Amino acid sequence: MAGQATLLVTDDLRRSRLTVFFRLLLALPHIVWLILWTIAAVLAAIASWVATLVAGQPPETLHRFLSAFTRYSVQIAAYLFMAANPYPGFTGEPGYPVEAELPERGRQARWKTALRAVLALPAVLVTAAIGSGAIGGGGGRSGEADWGFALSSGGLVAVCGFLGWFAALALGRMPNGLRDLAAYGIGYTAQTYSYLLLLTDRYPNADPEKVGPAWSLPPHAIGLEVDDDGTRSRLTVFFRFLLALPHFVWLSLWSVAAILAAFVNGIHALIRGRSARPLHRFLVAYVRYSAHVTAFVTLVGGRFPGFTGEPGYPVDVTTPDLERQSRWVTFFRGILVLPAFLVSGGYAGALFVVGFLGWLAALVTGRMPTGLQTLGVVSVRYLAQTNAYWLIVTDVYPYASPALRPPADEPELEVEPELDPELDGPEHDRPELDRGVTG
Amino acid sequence: MLAAWSLWQTRVPDGLRLPQLETDGLFRPTELERAESYARFLRLDFLASQLVLLVVLALYAWRGARFTRESAAGRIGTGMLLGMIGLALVWLSQVPFRLAETWWDRRYDQTDAGYLETLFANWFALGAEFLFICLALLIVMALAGRWQRRWWIAAAPFFVGLVALFSFIAPYLSPTESADAALRADNRRFADAQGTEPPRISVEDVSEFTDAPNAYAAGFGPTRRVVLWSTLLDGRFSDDEVELVLAHEVAHHSRNHILEGLAWYALFALPGAWLIAVATCRRGGMRSPAAVPLSLFVLVGLQLASSPLQNAISRHQEEEADWVALQTTRDPGAAKQLFEKFTTLALSDPDPPAWSEQLLGSHPSVLERIEFAEAWRTRSR
Numbered sequence: 001m002a003g004q005a006t007l008l009v010t011d012d013l014r015r016s017r018l019t020v021f022f023r024l025l026l027a028l029p030h031i032v033w034l035i036l037w038t039i040a041a042v043l044a045a046i047a048s049w050v051a052t053l054v055a056g057q058p059p060e061t062l063h064r065f066l067s068a069f070t071r072y073s074v075q076i077a078a079y080l081f082m083a084a085n086p087y088p089g090f091t092g093e094p095g096y097p098v099e100a101e102l103p104e105r106g107r108q109a110r111w112k113t114a115l116r117a118v119l120a121l122p123a124v125l126v127t128a129a130i131g132s133g134a135i136g137g138g139g140g141r142s143g144e145a146d147w148g149f150a151l152s153s154g155g156l157v158a159v160c161g162f163l164g165w166f167a168a169l170a171l172g173r174m175p176n177g178l179r180d181l182a183a184y185g186i187g188y189t190a191q192t193y194s195y196l197l198l199l200t201d202r203y204p205n206a207d208p209e210k211v212g213p214a215w216s217l218p219p220h221a222i223g224l225e226v227d228d229d230g231t232r233s234r235l236t237v238f239f240r241f242l243l244a245l246p247h248f249v250w251l252s253l254w255s256v257a258a259i260l261a262a263f264v265n266g267i268h269a270l271i272r273g274r275s276a277r278p279l280h281r282f283l284v285a286y287v288r289y290s291a292h293v294t295a296f297v298t299l300v301g302g303r304f305p306g307f308t309g310e311p312g313y314p315v316d317v318t319t320p321d322l323e324r325q326s327r328w329v330t331f332f333r334g335i336l337v338l339p340a341f342l343v344s345g346g347y348a349g350a351l352f353v354v355g356f357l358g359w360l361a362a363l364v365t366g367r368m369p370t371g372l373q374t375l376g377v378v379s380v381r382y383l384a385q386t387n388a389y390w391l392i393v394t395d396v397y398p399y400a401s402p403a404l405r406p407p408a409d410e411p412e413l414e415v416e417p418e419l420d421p422e423l424d425g426p427e428h429d430r431p432e433l434d435r436g437v438t439g
Numbered sequence: 440m441l442a443a444w445s446l447w448q449t450r451v452p453d454g455l456r457l458p459q460l461e462t463d464g465l466f467r468p469t470e471l472e473r474a475e476s477y478a479r480f481l482r483l484d485f486l487a488s489q490l491v492l493l494v495v496l497a498l499y500a501w502r503g504a505r506f507t508r509e510s511a512a513g514r515i516g517t518g519m520l521l522g523m524i525g526l527a528l529v530w531l532s533q534v535p536f537r538l539a540e541t542w543w544d545r546r547y548d549q550t551d552a553g554y555l556e557t558l559f560a561n562w563f564a565l566g567a568e569f570l571f572i573c574l575a576l577l578i579v580m581a582l583a584g585r586w587q588r589r590w591w592i593a594a595a596p597f598f599v600g601l602v603a604l605f606s607f608i609a610p611y612l613s614p615t616e617s618a619d620a621a622l623r624a625d626n627r628r629f630a631d632a633q634g635t636e637p638p639r640i641s642v643e644d645v646s647e648f649t650d651a652p653n654a655y656a657a658g659f660g661p662t663r664r665v666v667l668w669s670t671l672l673d674g675r676f677s678d679d680e681v682e683l684v685l686a687h688e689v690a691h692h693s694r695n696h697i698l699e700g701l702a703w704y705a706l707f708a709l710p711g712a713w714l715i716a717v718a719t720c721r722r723g724g725m726r727s728p729a730a731v732p733l734s735l736f737v738l739v740g741l742q743l744a745s746s747p748l749q750n751a752i753s754r755h756q757e758e759e760a761d762w763v764a765l766q767t768t769r770d771p772g773a774a775k776q777l778f779e780k781f782t783t784l785a786l787s788d789p790d791p792p793a794w795s796e797q798l799l800g801s802h803p804s805v806l807e808r809i810e811f812a813e814a815w816r817t818r819s820r
Contacts, residue, residue, distance in 0.1 A: 233509050236520075239527040245566050246519060246573040292511075304520040306512035313511045 003103035004202040005070070005194040007187030007212035011084045011097035013179060015168035019087070023080065023165065026087065030076045033090055041069040041197065048198045052113045058198050063105040066197040068092035074100040074190045081161030082174050083182040098183055100190040108201040116198065122357050123192045123204040129353040130156045130206075130346075130375070131189035156346035157185035160400070163339050177400035180215045181343070184402045187211040206354075206371035208378060208402035215403035221320040221394040222287070224381040228314035230373060232302050232362040240297065240359065243304065247293045250307055258286040262391040269330045269392050277322055283391045284319045285309030291317045291384040298355035299368050300376030315377065317384045325395040337390040340398045344386045347379040354379065378402045442706060446699055449759035450766075452818070457810040462789045465809065470783050477547050478788035481540065482795050488536035489743060495532040496736040499525055503732030504722075515580045517728035522572040525735040530565060534558065547786055550649045560648070574601070576731065583725035590725055591712035598712070599705045606697055609657045610664035615641035618667065622685065626665065629686045632767045633693035638663035640685070645669055651785045652676065654684050656691035659701075663692050675784060679773035683764055690763035696756045703752055711741055747797040757802045758811065765815040774812040778805050 019026060048062040058066075072092030078084040084098040112119065160182035168174050188211050191204035208215060236243060265279040275283075289309030295301030301315040329336065354376040361369050385398035462471055506524050510517040541557040544550040552560070578597050583590035618626070618640045630637035638656070645653075645668045652671040658664050665688040671681060691697065715725070718737040722730035765771060781787040782805050788795075789805040796804060803811065 233506070235524060235527065236506075236509050239523070242527070242562075242566055242569045243520065243523050245569050246523075249570065301511075303509055303511040304516065306516045308513070310513075 003106070003200060004205065004210070005103060005187075005191045005200065006101045006210075007074075007183060007190065008099045008101050009083075009097065009180075009183050009213050010099075011078075011174075011179065011183075013173045013176060015082065015085050015172060015174055017169055017172055019085070020082070020165060020168045023082070027076065027080045030079070030088065030090070034073060034076055037069055037072065041066060044069075045197045049113065049116065052108055052198050053110055056110060057105060057107045060105060063199060066199055067102045070102060070190055070193045070197060070199065071096075071100050073193065074098065074186055077157065077186045077189065078183070081157050081182045081186070082164030082168055083157075083160070083179055083186060098186065100187070100194075102190075102194060103200040103202070106200070108198065112201045113198065116196065119203075120192065120196050122360075123195060125353050125357060126204070126206055126350075126372075126375070127189050127192045128155060129350040130185040131192065155185060156343070156350060157182050157189075159342050159346040160185070163342060175400075176218075178343075180401035180403060184208050184211055184215070204371075206375040208374065209404055210371065215401050217401065217403035217406050218399065219406070220385065220399050221323070221396045222381070222385045222388045222398075223318040224291070224377060224384065225316050225318055226314065226377055227316075228300075228302055228373070230302075230368045230370060232299065232366055232368055234363055234366055236302075236304070237299065237359060237362045240299065244293065244297045247296070247305065247307070251290060251293050254286055254289065258283060258391060261286075265392045266330060266333065269325050270327055273327055274322060274324050275392055280322050280393065283393050284388075287384055287387045287391065287393055288313075288317045288319060290387055291315070291380050294351065294383060295376070295380050298351045298376050298380075299358035299362055300351075300354065300373055300380055302368070315380060317381075319388070320394050323394065325392065329395040330392060333390060333392065333395075336397070337386070340386045340389060343398070343400050344383055347382045351376060351379045351383075374404070375402075378404070442702070446702055446706075447755065449755060449762070450694070451759055451762045455814055455818070457807070458813045458817070460806060460810050460813065462806055465779060465806070466782060466789065471789070473547075474782045474786045474788050477543070477549075477786040478791060478795075480543050482791075482799070484536050484539050484543070485799060488533055491532050491536070492529060492739065493736075493743070495528055496525070496732075496739055499528055500733040500736035504729035507728055510728075514584070514726070514728060515577055518576045518580045518731045519573040521728055521731040522576045522735065523569050525732055526565075526568055526572055529739075544649075549651060549786065552648050556648075579725050579734075580728075587726060588716060588720065588724055591709070591716040595705075595708040595712050598708050599701070602704055603701055606701060607658060607660065607662050610639070610662050610666070613643055613666070615643045615666055618642050622667070622681075625682055625685055626689065629682075629689045629767050630693065633686075633689055633763060635689070635693035636663075638665050638689065638692050640665045640667070642667050642669055642672065646673070652781075654688050656688045656697065659692075659695075659697045663697075665689060665692070676777065676780065677773070679768075679770055680777040680780070683768050683770060683773050683777055686764035686767040687760045690760040690767070691756070694756075694759055694763060696760065699756065700752075707745065711738075714741060750797060750800050753801040754803050761803075761808060761811055762815065765812060769819070771812040771816040771819075774815075775809050778808045778812070781805050 044062050044065050048058045048066065051062065052058045069092060071094065072088070072090075075084070075088035075092065075096045075098070078096065078098035079086075079088050084096060086097065088096055160178045164174050164178045164182065167178065188204060188206060191211065194200050195202070195204055205211065261279050261282050265275050265283060268274075268276040268279065286309060288311065289305070289307070292301065292305035292309070292313045292315070295313070295315035296303075296305050301313060303314055305313050354372045358368050358372050358376070361367070361372070382398055382400065385396075388394050389396070389398055466474075503521060503525065506521055507517050509524075510520045512520065537557055538554055541550065541552060541554055544552075575598070578601075579590060579594050582593045582597070586593060617623075622640055622642075626640040627637045638658075641664060643666050650670055651668075652675070653668045654666060654671060656663075656665050665685065667681070667684065667688075671684060676684075715734050715737050719725055719730035719734050722733050724730060725734060761774070765774060768774075782789045787805050789809075791800065791804055802808075
């Protein structure tokens with residue numbers, strides 16, 4: 001069995017404002033070239049499919065050609081969507097800052113080869129949600145490679161590229177979280193293409209740690225703790241949406257109250273520089289409850305959640321105690337949150353796919369696939385962070401990266417630092433509350 | 440008992456003697472055979488479905504508490520989950536019978552609905568049931584948390600109030616269109632004749648799902664409404680027959696049958712809730728989520744056991760509505776034709792077995808209704 005495609009990232013986040021501004025125009029020759037190359041790659045993939053069916057492994061020449069194509073498409077996507085800065089070459093040679101490390105040629109199971117196009121459908125769906133439109137080019141109307149293009153034009157990577165363009169233009173560097181998220185989407189797409197183009201018979205894995213490097217998770221006021229073994233009752237899976245109906249009703253009612261509370265809380269935070277304690281408690285419970293319901297509906301969490309947003313659900317949000325918040329950030333919160341809403345939309349799309357595919361898989365196997373669940377966990381965390389941000393629970397901006405844990409050399413925090421309950425001091429260091437995700 | 444006696448009183452004259460008619464004299468042999476054959480299968484389907492339902496719920500009552508491990512919610516939330524899972528199992532257990540019924544209906548040209556449509560068309564209603572059971576369990580378990588074993592005393596008024604609320608808003612739950620001017624005029628005329636305010640009248644388009652004719656009265660007070668199915672107005676029934684149906688439905692309002700039904704429910708709610716409380720005692724009572732599966736079994740068992748009584752009450756009201764409709768239209772000939780068409784068109788068995796009448800008969804049989812019309816004709820001469 002061949003190995004899995006993975007992503008190497010050596011990008012230093014710095015961006016040239018000039019090339020950022022003209023990025024799409026600069027990429028045009030590559031896009032044209034990629035379209036031509038895609039046509040050849042589709043024909044090569046068909047030839048490789050026949051040969052692999054007969055011989056049990058793809059021919060060396062075709063494997064090399066399709067590897068180069070996949071590597072090239074990763075480079076173009078990375079360039080187009082701001083995950084990397086240098087202008088890529090046209091031959092798919094290794095050495096780019098965002099690079100697909102592709103498996104060596106190896107034997108592949110014939111039945112997997114025969115059914116490849118069908119088996120790949122779930123991965124193509126996930127790619128559509130988190131992948132990039134550029135990969136695979138696309139302009140033709142047939143062939144496996146085009147599905148990804150057709151389905152992924154609005155994926156998370158595109159959102160990262162759009163937001164990253166503004167950020168890089170303003171700052172001269174790409175925000176780390178957005179870069180990591182874009183790289184993750186590109187990496188997953190590379191896995192899907194490796195699978196579709198018969199470079200490997202290893203199925204794409206949506207687990208961020210299986211896609212790319214060890215993305216690092218910086219401290220954040222809102223984290224997620226997971227204590228779920230992935231087993232699911234088929235009965236509750238089958239009726240999951242109906243079982244969630246009372247939660248939908250309750251969440252809708254609670255949302256109305258939360259919006260009103262956030263408005264009052266915002267005024268309080270503007271005047272006093274921090275949330276009002278009762279409103280903070282109320283909104284924290286709402287953020288937690290919303291995450292519980294989202295996790296339950298999308299099968300990221302297995303058990304039926306409670307209605308009060310109490311801690312203890314297997315996919316649970318860690319929330320901050322009352323903390324001082326910047327008045328400037330509070331005042332402009334409604335505008336500042338817009339990019340986070342965009343990314344949230346992308347993550348919500350990913351969650352929809354996670355829920356749909358997870359539903360099918362759990363119905364058959366009684367388990368939630370780990371990769372999908374992890375993608376779901378990352379998505380739920382981001383949605384919770386966005387909720388907490390716009391509801392004035394915290395002024396820490398949502399972190400878009402699919403990272404699961406803090407960097408290895410930074411020990412996880414076990415105990416929350418004690419806070420002065422009245423927060424009377426002139427300055428407060430931001431407490432490092434995030435304990436990351438435990439998978 | 441006094442209340443029950445009072446509710447049982449109707450305008451149908453005491454000691455009304457019905458003529459003894461024979462189905463052979465009313466229908467052709469082929470019509471009879473077709474209607475009987477159609478109804479026979481549906482009766483068997485019903486019996487089998489109820490048997491399976493009881494077995495499934497009994498098993499769920501026995502082993503269902505294990506689903507508590509699927510919940511991270513508190514006491515009441517877990518109870519809701521178990522209630523919904525119970526409903527889910529009931530739905531699953533009835534799938535084969537619904538499919539069989541659709542197959543049979545299609546075979547006898549009673550519906551054009553497909554099998555997938557049969558399975559999935561009512562998911563909205565299923566969702567509403569899920570929400571309703573959550574609300575019911577929220578009330579019961581909250582009350583049981585407060586008053587332990589005496590929850591049923593407080594719960595009964597709650598549920599009467601809830602049923603009253605649903606009866607009140609029921610006319611707004613189905614999409615309908617307003618009836619034409621002629622029907623509206625008839626509606627006003629019949630309401631005047633029966634000494635009541637005219638209810639609103641509307642038409643529900645059911646042609647996509649069934650060919651069976653039907654009409655119903657819903658709501659009370661300001662929400663009173665008569666709804667005619669579009670299948671009643673598709674040309675198969677004469678104006679006189681439609682008028683009789685309309686007069687019958689207006690009679691349900693003029694005789695306050697909806698409120699009477701509520702009163703009957705109120706009479707049964709207290710002992711019913713008490714029986715559930717007693718039955719679930721050994722499972723920790725309704726305070727405990729583990730008692731929910733058993734309570735569902737008891738509830739469905741009680742409903743099944745009391746269905747002969749419920750049907751008797753319903754038939755009694757239908758008889759009165761028939762009588763008042765005849766008094767209003769004074770057209771027993773149209774009544775006879777209408778009821779005959781229930782057999783020839785809707786394949787209603789004119790003279791079903793007694794046990795079927797008890798378990799399934801919410802209306803008098805076709806033969807009884809024709810006899811009733813004849814009795815009215817004789818008496819009015």
